[in-house]
Amino acid sequence: MNSNNALRTGKPKDCQSCDKTDCPGRQQPQNESDDMLRQRRNIARKMCRIDRKLLVMSGKGGVGKSTVAANLAVSLALADKSVGLLDVDIHGPSIPRLMGLEGQQLVMHESEIVPIDVGGNLKVMSIGFLLGSPEDAVIWRGPMKFGVISQFLGDVEWGTLDYLVIDAPPGTGDEPLSVAQLAGERTTAVLVTTPQALSVADVRRSVSFCRKMSMPIAGIIENMSGLVCPHCNGRIDLFGSGGGEALAREMDVPVLGKIPIDPKIVECGDSGEPYIHRFAESDAAKAFAKVVERIIDGKDADDK
Numbered sequence: 001m002n003s004n005n006a007l008r009t010g011k012p013k014d015c016q017s018c019d020k021t022d023c024p025g026r027q028q029p030q031n032e033s034d035d036m037l038r039q040r041r042n043i044a045r046k047m048c049r050i051d052r053k054l055l056v057m058s059g060k061g062g063v064g065k066s067t068v069a070a071n072l073a074v075s076l077a078l079a080d081k082s083v084g085l086l087d088v089d090i091h092g093p094s095i096p097r098l099m100g101l102e103g104q105q106l107v108m109h110e111s112e113i114v115p116i117d118v119g120g121n122l123k124v125m126s127i128g129f130l131l132g133s134p135e136d137a138v139i140w141r142g143p144m145k146f147g148v149i150s151q152f153l154g155d156v157e158w159g160t161l162d163y164l165v166i167d168a169p170p171g172t173g174d175e176p177l178s179v180a181q182l183a184g185e186r187t188t189a190v191l192v193t194t195p196q197a198l199s200v201a202d203v204r205r206s207v208s209f210c211r212k213m214s215m216p217i218a219g220i221i222e223n224m225s226g227l228v229c230p231h232c233n234g235r236i237d238l239f240g241s242g243g244g245e246a247l248a249r250e251m252d253v254p255v256l257g258k259i260p261i262d263p264k265i266v267e268c269g270d271s272g273e274p275y276i277h278r279f280a281e282s283d284a285a286k287a288f289a290k291v292v293e294r295i296i297d298g299k300d301a302d303d304k
């Protein structure tokens with residue numbers, strides 16, 4: 001697949017959603033070959049219609065970042081917000097599987113890509129929908145990733161959203177960098193870690209990345225934070241405890257919440273059914289609801 005043309009669209013539309021004269025959405029390309037300016041204009045127009053973008057990052061793989069991104073998006077939608085979930089994990093997209101959308105085909109509307117509408121205010125887009133098979137390996141260099149992410153932001157028909165939750169691969173590579181450079185104002189990072197010292201140490205790099213990119217941090221989510229034994233109800237701190245909180249204090253970043261380990265999260269991830277839907281009364285679902293409350297409150301506080 002040619003990443004530059006994979007999602008290429010034309011036809012910029014007047015968004016008129018703000019009156020800033022320096023908005024890239026208002027700049028006119030000088031000539032037909034001014035592709036980057038045209039694309040930046042598309043992105044600015046699309047991003048203007050999205051109130052908040054949440055870039056979900058982690059220092060290392062396997063800490064549950066995609067699981068958190070998917071369940072965060074579903075929880076925000078359940079809180080009556082209109083939500084987009086964008087998977088920019090180009091080398092290992094897991095959102096189609098987590099949301100039960102593997103094998104879905106994308107359709108075009110007036111030369112724009114239509115994200116998959118899963119109902120209940122939630123739309124989903126993933127590089128996984130563009131790959132022939134889930135086993136296909138993507139071998140792309142940085143500029144190709146930048147190209148496809150700019151098309152995800154500029155050429156997908158997101159419409160008006162309260163939140164766009166963006167699942168980035170672990171680390172501080174091309175994908176989070178492209179999002180940080182392209183998504184514009186009102187983009188904040190949500191950092192996911194386990195309480196384990198090893199994972200927490202890697203999140204420091206994510207905090208440093210956000211600071212260098214001048215991207216505000218909404219907070220840290222400590223995932224896999226304790227397990228309640230189903231037999232004796234005793235608590236087991238499989239990955240230690242309090243690591244995320246200690247880091248949050250040290251780095252002066254809020255803690256958004258602690259999500260416990262629940263084997264049913266694994267089961268739901270494998271069967272493609274959002275955990276939050278199936279186990280709405282569980283401790284982990286309640287912890288997600290608290291995270292969402294804090295994210296929404298944080299937004300309100302910023303708007304005052």
Ligand code: ADP
Binds near residue numbers: 062064224265
């Ligand atoms: P990442 O995106 O960080 O690589 P994933 O979201 O793919 O991580 O999660 C890795 C594994 O951990 C998956 O099998 C997932 O189901 C499981 N998992 C994530 N969070 C939890 C949790 N709170 N409790 C139990 N299992 C979890």
